[in-house]
Amino acid sequence: MKQFLTTMAGVFAGLILFLVGVPFLLIVIAAGATRPAPLPSDVVLQLDLRTAMTDQDVQNPLSGFGRRSNSVMSVIETLKRAEDDRRVKGLIVRLPETGMEPGSADEIRLALKRFEASGKPVIAHSQGLYQAGVVTSTYMVGAAASEFWMQPGAALQVTGLAVEDVFFKRFFDRYGVEPDYEQRKEFKNAVNGYLHSDYTEAHRTAQLSWMNSVYTSTLGFAAADRGVEPAVLRTRLEGGPYPAARALELGLIDKLGQLHDAQEAMLETAGDGAELVELSTYARSVGSSEGSGPxxxxxxxxxxxxxxxxxxxxxxxxxxxxxxxxxxxxxxxxxxxxxxxxxxxxxxxxxxxxxxxxxxxxxxxxxxxxxxxxxxxxxxxxxxxxxxxxxxxxxxxxxxxxxxxxxxxYGGKLALGPALADFGVDMRELGVGGEFAGAYGLGSGFTPAQAQAFSxxxxxxxxxxxxxxxxxxxxxxxxxxxxxxxxxxxxxxxxxxxxxxxxxxxxxxxxxxxxxxxxxxxxxxxxxxxxxTPFQALEQALGMGAVSVKTLAAAAWVLGDPRAQSVLDTLAAERLQGxxxxxxxxxxxxx
Structure with missing residues (x-):
């Protein structure tokens, strides 16, 4: 009976796979087979940094399916190829309204500077920069452009860098939650929010140290690209926030205008017949190349x-x-x-x-x-x-x-037993073997022997x-x-x-x-x-047994996928550890 139910479950999974998975695979295959339209003879690239960015391209085809995103790596590699492409006449960058990850901003700034050094102009356009996150990094990217535009009526709020941390100690004390963690050493502050109600001296020192370094670095690059002394730029920015018109008067930006105005200005520079092309579209058109040599x-x-x-x-x-x-x-x-x-x-x-x-x-x-x-x-x-x-x-x-x-x-656990007991929930533990066998139970903190071993x-x-x-x-x-x-x-x-x-x-x-x-x-x-691959990810997502795997293999064979049989031989699933x-x-x- 059990074998019959297992078989039926596999068949059911196979049917679901055929109805859901096969169309998905067809979509993936069709998308990969679609040839992009040929590029115009003269193009102005447009890079939109307002969408979420990863550092690298999406690795899991299911988790990235249906979402549009840029990656820093794809942006910088595509811009490098565009440097030597005679069809590319310029670049428009749309800036996010809040902060960018500093390392990503540094990498994109370098790419913009290389692109400009190839003799091609860059316009950065902003619909406002608002004090959230490392907004100085976003300003730095804008400052790297040949011209920095801002929409009339927008605000430039680039006045500093601040972070906010949440501390749970008093909450835990009130409700009986016992954090039991070990840290090596005093600056390893990832769990300080569980252990303290405020910054420790070490936590405060480390936090302010990297913040000052990031802030100084981004302002320094922005000042160099704007042609002003870092101290002058810092004073002007920290005197804000400013409306766009005032930012222009202070030399913090170059021009006021709508996005359409910036696009028209760049197209005019590019010459008659030039067209706007999204950087992602350009990337698909030119494909990838290993180059030559070792x-x-x-x-x-x-x-x-x-x-x-x-x-x-x-x-x-x-x-x-x-x-x-x-x-x-x-x-x-x-x-x-x-x-x-x-x-x-x-x-x-x-x-x-x-x-x-x-x-x-x-x-x-x-x-x-x-x-x-x-x-x-x-x-x-x-x-x-x-x-x-x-x-x-x-x-x-x-x-x-x-x-x-x-x-x-660092490592440890939150002992929830005392807190749950106040609500009539009792946690009990049984175990055999050594005392450490129950060390990670959440009912209570480490015993002295467990704490010694864990330490x-x-x-x-x-x-x-x-x-x-x-x-x-x-x-x-x-x-x-x-x-x-x-x-x-x-x-x-x-x-x-x-x-x-x-x-x-x-x-x-x-x-x-x-x-x-x-x-x-x-x-x-x-x-x-x-x-x-989409095939591997879909197979595991549906948790298929042998029968449904065979169904997928058959479907893949019909679609001409040579990986079908090899997947049958190599399927493996490993649990996350740690x-x-x-x-x-x-x-x-x-x-």
């Missing part, structure tokens, strides 16, 4: 770091996750490929599982052992676990505002982290401990401390890889970022 691999990794494989652990989870199996395998593939001379690994991560981070770092070592340099390019984040996987790279390149370091660990584990993870950084950065463990202790640094600060080799973006990292591999001239940049591990995770800053 091969340098590009491997991208974005999001929290966890064990498992993309699309097979939880295909409907956010696409921005770093799955250690996938990234490690990509690195091992590079180590074994004789045609690849070097690797650039793009990292944009606040951290995650220590064991997953170590799996990736072991693969980095394998690439280096094969005689191939590994250069890490950091986006907005390269912190905690994100720094762990970079720590033994041949070189690390970070943006001046990248948040990195956070060399530390020893936190000490061990922290010591391992220190060892890897000391080895990778050629520093003494004592020096690493001095600048570690869980503290977040910006890329500019990390460079001075020896945690980063160079301040810059993706193309600076590529140049460093070429230098380390003794390569000259053009190179072929081969993207080896692991991606889940409940009992230390989390090497950095706090997330405001954007």
């Amino acid at each position: 091969v340098v691999a590009l491997i991208e990794a974005e999001g929290p770091i966890t064990t498992g494989r993309n699309g097979l652990s939880n295909p409907l989870a956010p696409s921005a996750m770093i799955y250690s199996d996938d990234v490690a395998q990509a690195l091992y593939d590079v180590a074994e490929d004789d045609s690849i001379r070097a690797v650039v690994m793009r990292v944009n991560s606040p951290g995650g599982s220590d064991t997953a981070s170590e799996q990736i770092l072991a693969a980095v070592r394998a690439v280096k052992a094969a005689g191939k340099p590994v250069v890490v390019s950091m986006g907005t984040y390269g912190a905690s676990g994100g720094y762990w996987i970079a720590s033994e790279a041949s070189a690390i390149v970070a943006q001046p505002t990248t948040l990195t370091g956070s060399i530390g660990v 020893a584990m936190m000490d061990s993870v922290y010591a391992e982290f220190i060892t890897r950084v000391a080895r990778g950065r050629d520093l003494s463990p004592a020096r690493v401990d001095e600048i570690a202790r869980g503290r977040v640094w910006t890329g500019a600060q990390a460079k001075a401390l020896g945690l980063v080799d160079e301040v810059g973006g993706l193309y600076q990292a590529i140049d460093r890889a070429k230098q380390l591999a003794s390569l000259e001239g053009d190179i072929r940049l081969r993207r080896m970022t692991p991606h889940a 409940q009992g591990h230390g989390a090497v995770l950095a706090p997330t800053p405001v954007r």
Whole structure:
């Protein structure tokens, strides 16, 4: 009977798959087969930064389905191709009204400056900049343009940088919730909101330190691009907020006008017959190209770091996750490929599982052992676990505002038993084996023996982290401990401390890889970022058994998909881990 029910459930899943999955696959296949319309002979590109941006392209085809988004990587790579395209006459950038992630803004600013250096104008248009998040980063991107326009009547509110944290201690005290956490060390403040009712001195010091560094950096670049002294620009901006007309009088922007006015001005400059084309449309039209010359691999990794494989652990989870199996395998593939001379690994991560981070770092070592340099390019984040996987790279390149370091660990739990007891809910636990077997139960805090064992584990993870950084950065463990202790640094600060080799973006990292591999001239940049296919992601999303897998395979065979049989042989699902591990995770800053 049980086998019959299992079979029927599989058949039912197969029918659902046929009715839902096959149309989905047809849509995906049709979208991939559709050829973009040919480009006009003269185009003005338009880049809209108001939509949500990831650092890298969506890796999970289901989680990204139906959503329009830009990625920093796609923007900068497309603009680089446009530099040498004679059809492209200029660029219009639509700015968001609030803050951008600082590292993303730094990378896009560099791309705009390279585009302008090729002799093509850039107009940045704003419908207002409002004091939310790191709005100075958005202003910095606008200041990098040839002309900075603002809509009449809009406001320019770029007066500083502020963050707001929530502290739960008094709430927990009132309702009997007991936070039981270990931190290594005093600057590892990700759980301070559970443990305190205000900033600790260390938390306040670290927070203000990276905020001042980001603020100073963004103002410095904006001032250089506007041709004024940083102190003058700072005084003017902090004297706001201003209406657009006043911002123009103060020289903070160049022109007032509607978006249509800016578009017409750029089209007039481009010449008769020029047409506006969205950057994403242009990217599809020109496609991608490896270039020519020796091969340098590009491997991208974005999001929290966890064990498992993309699309097979939880295909409907956010696409921005770093799955250690996938990234490690990509690195091992590079180590074994004789045609690849070097690797650039793009990292944009606040951290995650220590064991997953170590799996990736072991693969980095394998690439280096094969005689191939590994250069890490950091986006907005390269912190905690994100720094762990970079720590033994041949070189690390970070943006001046990248948040990195956070060399530390935390872990623990919230004991909810006392709070629930007040509402008549009692938590009881039974267990066999050693005392630590029930350590992660939420009914009560750690026992003294459990706390001692857990603390020893936190000490061990922290010591391992220190060892890897000391080895990778050629520093003494004592020096690493001095600048570690869980503290977040910006890329500019990390460079001075020896945690980063160079301040810059993706193309600076590529140049460093070429230098380390003794390569000259053009190179072929081969993207080896692991991606889940629509077929794999859909299969796992429906949780199919053998019968429904066969149904999908048959449907795929009808559609001519050669991957159908191979999926039958390679299906695997791994659960996310980490409940009992230390989390090497950095706090997330405001954007």
